[in-house]
Structure formats: structure tokens, C-alpha cells
Amino acid sequence: MVFKRSRLILAIAFTLVTPVAYPADAGRDASAPEVQKSPLLFYHESALLPVVDSFLHEFGFDEYVSAGGTEFEEMALLKDWVYRSVPYGLNWNDSELRNATSILRRARKGDSFLCTNQSAVFVQCAVSLGWTARNVFLRKSTGEEHAGNDIWSNQYRKWVYIDPTWNIHVERHGVPLGIQEIRREWIKNGGRDVVFVFGAGKRVRRYRSGDLPIVQNDSAVWKLVPLGPEWLNYTFEVAVVGRNDFFTCCGESPGRVWDMLYLIRDHVNRWDRNWPFLGAGTAVPSGRLFHDLNRVDVTIPHRGTYRPGPLRVKLDGFGKNNYTPNFMEYLVRVNDGDWVSVPGGVYTWHLKKGTNVLLARIMNRYGVVGPVTVRILSVGGGHENTVTRSPHRTRRGHHPG
Numbered sequence: 001m002v003f004k005r006s007r008l009i010l011a012i013a014f015t016l017v018t019p020v021a022y023p024a025d026a027g028r029d030a031s032a033p034e035v036q037k038s039p040l041l042f043y044h045e046s047a048l049l050p051v052v053d054s055f056l057h058e059f060g061f062d063e064y065v066s067a068g069g070t071e072f073e074e075m076a077l078l079k080d081w082v083y084r085s086v087p088y089g090l091n092w093n094d095s096e097l098r099n100a101t102s103i104l105r106r107a108r109k110g111d112s113f114l115c116t117n118q119s120a121v122f123v124q125c126a127v128s129l130g131w132t133a134r135n136v137f138l139r140k141s142t143g144e145e146h147a148g149n150d151i152w153s154n155q156y157r158k159w160v161y162i163d164p165t166w167n168i169h170v171e172r173h174g175v176p177l178g179i180q181e182i183r184r185e186w187i188k189n190g191g192r193d194v195v196f197v198f199g200a201g202k203r204v205r206r207y208r209s210g211d212l213p214i215v216q217n218d219s220a221v222w223k224l225v226p227l228g229p230e231w232l233n234y235t236f237e238v239a240v241v242g243r244n245d246f247f248t249c250c251g252e253s254p255g256r257v258w259d260m261l262y263l264i265r266d267h268v269n270r271w272d273r274n275w276p277f278l279g280a281g282t283a284v285p286s287g288r289l290f291h292d293l294n295r296v297d298v299t300i301p302h303r304g305t306y307r308p309g310p311l312r313v314k315l316d317g318f319g320k321n322n323y324t325p326n327f328m329e330y331l332v333r334v335n336d337g338d339w340v341s342v343p344g345g346v347y348t349w350h351l352k353k354g355t356n357v358l359l360a361r362i363m364n365r366y367g368v369v370g371p372v373t374v375r376i377l378s379v380g381g382g383h384e385n386t387v388t389r390s391p392h393r394t395r396r397g398h399h400p401g
Contacts, residue, residue, distance in 0.1 A: 031049050038323070039288045041242055042244075044243075045246070045247055046248075047130070047326040047366050051247050055128050059125075061081045064081045068200075070155055072176060073200065075131065075151055075160070076162075076200035079169065080199055080201065080203065081125070083165070083219065085107055086103060087107060088112060089112025090114070092114070096116070097113075098250045100246070103117050112220065116147045118147075119164060122164045123135055123149060124246050129366065133150065135149060135150075135257070136179055136241075137239040137261075138179075138237065139236060139237035146165070146234050148164070148179075149161070150178065154293075156176065157292070160176040160177065165225075166198070166214075167219075170182050171194065172185065172194050194232075196231075198216075212228045212231070213227055236269055237264075237277070238263065239261045239277045242259070243259070258280055263282065264283070287321065291321045291323065292322040292323075294322075295317065295319070295370065296330065297319040297320075297322070298358065299313060301313075306378070307351070307379060307380075310351075311350075311351055312346055312347070315345045315360055329362070330347070330363075331369065332358065333359040334349065334350075334359075335357050351379050355379075356379060357374065357375075360375075
């Protein structure tokens with residue numbers, strides 16, 4: 001069980017390494033939510049909460065998702081697990097329930113739940129695995145509403161939309177799309193070029209718009225709310241919840257979920273005044289709403305010519321339009337060497353004559369590593385080149401080369 005083993009390794013590491021201080025640490029109770037202030041106010045669940053470990057241990061979904069070959073395959077398997085673990089039904093009495101432990105225990109006894117409950121379970125499962133997920137509320141121009149999820153993909157370096165109610169995500173040219181990208185495709189040509197991906201692993205199936213509606217018999221949702229070509233109209237209105245600290249804030253007091261709502265408003269929907277969220281939400285630019293996570297900016301002193309010897313470079317996981325939740329440390333690798341931990345945000349790079357390659361990334365407190373930033377310096381050639389790339393796997397404690 002990859003995730004549990006890595007959690008044990010990480011627990012040992014905490015006794016040997018003092019985590020680097022970072023902006024969200026200042027004056028914060030270790031078990032309190034982490035408050036992200038820029039580029040968007042957001043409350044992140046703390047990795048240090050004991051309930052995170054007990055939740056993971058009770059339901060064991062980490063073993064199910066560990067069968068994935070890449071980070072996103074693991075995320076898709078988590079979507080599949082929630083779909084199969086939380087039956088869909090028109091249970092309006094529990095529409096505001098966001099306590100994943102209660103939902104999953106009752107689901108084992110045969111209770112069914114709405115999309116709001118399923119998306120809340122996905123958020124808490126994803127958070128307990130070290131990923132950053134958010135609730136997304138959608139509304140068609142005809143008034144029907146739905147709840148799904150955003151999740152940050154280190155593999156694709158962007159937000160991706162996941163829907164555990166229908167067990168789908170949406171792709172274009174083989175790349176999973178975020179909700180704002182899906183919306184763009186719907187506005188552009190009605191989603192002609194997108195593919196609906198149902199399931200995960202050995203059960204995965206792909207459907208184009210012309211193949212819809214999807215016919216399945218493993219969930220009541222297919223009879224109660226069929227998924228047809230008009231599904232893309234759900235992206236007419238989009239609201240993103242500004243917190244994922246459901247273990248501490250919203251399990252039994254769901255009203256706090258509505259404290260922060262961020263809306264997409266543009267020429268397509270600005271005429272609509274009927275959505276209740278308009279009174280509670282704030283319209284924000286797309287670039288801020290879908291900002292980067294876990295990116296490392298590497299700043300190299302500008303010099304006309306670089307010579308062999310030490311060079312101090314700065315590492316920053318909290319730069320422009322970027323944030324790193326539950327940050328633990330920076331990791332650096334030079335040329336073909338090993339990944340090493342960097343105490344603080346400064347690394348001394350010992351340059352040699354010829355081509356020098358520096359790779360940098362973050363590791364969070366769950367042991368999940370972020371995308372890789374690559375800097376290349378030619379010593380003696382008088383030029384510098386900058387590129388970035390993403391790891392193929394970003395599982396806890398896993399260090400791709």
C-alpha cells in the first residue's frame with residue numbers, strides 16, 4: 001500500500017528534519033486550517049490533523065488508487081472509488097451534509113446521497129492523499145444545478161475537473177480539461193471536440209458528444225439524471241468554493257461552505273440574475289481563480305558570463321499567481337545527482353565548465369511532490385536557458401527522475 005508506507009516514512013522524516021518556515025506558518029495552530037491570502041483567499045485543510053490519518057485508515061481508498069500508473073490515473077481511480085462507494089439518490093434531507101466519514105459509513109449501510117455529498121467526499125479523500133481539491137457548483141441556463149470538483153494536477157500543471165456523480169472527466173486531444181476549459185469548448189462549438197471519459201483503470205470508457213447519452217446500470221444516476229449532450233450546459237454558471245477544510249469547518253455546520261464563493265461571470269452569463277449564488281459570490285478573473293499551485297520559481301543572479309564555482313539561487317514556492325499548500329521543503333537535483341532537501345529558500349549551485357542542469361520542486365507535508373522546474377546554465381558559453389517540465393508521477397514520497 002504505497003500511500004500508507006510513504007506516510008510512515010514521512011512521519012520518521014519529521015523527527016529528523018525541521019520543516020522550512022513558510023508564509024502560512026506564521027502564528028498558526030498546527031491543526032488549524034492554512035489560510036492562503038494570495039492570489040486568492042482560500043482555506044486549506046491542515047496535513048497535521050489526526051483525523052486525516054484515521055479517515056484514511058478507516059476507508060482504505062489509498063490502496064485502491066495506488067494501482068494508477070501516473071498521478072492523474074490515481075486521481076481518476078479516486079473518482080471511480082467515490083462513485084462506487086457513495087450511491088446516488090434523491091436524498092434532499094442530507095443535501096448540506098459534508099462530513100465524509102458520516103456519508104461513507106451510512107453509504108455502507110445502503111443510504112444514497114446527492115451530488116453535493118459525493119463531491120464533498122471526493123474533496124476530503126483527495127485532501128487526505130495530499131492533493132488540493134475544491135468544490136465546484138454548476139448551473140445550466142435552464143436552471144438545473146450540479147456539484148463536482150476541481151483538483152490540481154501536478155502532472156498537467158493545471159486544474160482538472162472531476163465528476164464523481166457520473167464517474168467522468170472530460171478530455172480534449174487526450175488531455176484532461178479544467179471546468180473553465182470545458183466551458184470554453186462549450187461556448188466555442190458546443191463541445192464538438194471533447195471526449196467524456198467514464199470510469200478509470202480497466203473500466204475506462206471514452207465517449208464523444210455524438211455517443212451520448214451514456215448507458216450504464218451500476219448507479220441510479222443514469223435513470224434519474226441521464227448524461228446527454230446537453231451536460232455541457234452545466235458550465236453556463238460556475239462557482240468555486242474557497243475552502244477545502246471540511247474536516248474542521250463544515251462537516252456538521254455546512255453554512256460556512258458558503259462564506260467564500262468565486263464566480264465566473266462574462267458575456268455569456270452576465271444577463272442571468274436568477275442564481276442565488278450571485279448574492280453570496282464574488283466574480284474574479286479566470287487567471288486568479290485557476291492560479292498555479294506547487295510551482296517553484298528559481299531566480300538566478302544575472303551575470304554577463306557564468307564561471308565555474310558557487311552560485312546562490314533563490315527558490316520560491318509562493319511567487320506570482322502561485323501558492324504551495326502544506327509546504328514542507330524544497331528539493332533540488334543537479335545534473336544526474338540525487339534529490340536533496342534544501343533548508344530555506346536559497347541553494348548554492350556549484351557550477352562546472354560546460355552544461356549545468358538544476359531541477360527544483362516542492363514536497364508537501366503529505367509527501368506529494370510538485371512539478372519540476374528546470375534551469376540550464378552553460379558555463380563558458382555565456383548564455384542561460386530556462387525551461388520547465390512536469391514529473392510523470394507525483395505520488396507521496398516518490399521522486400521521479
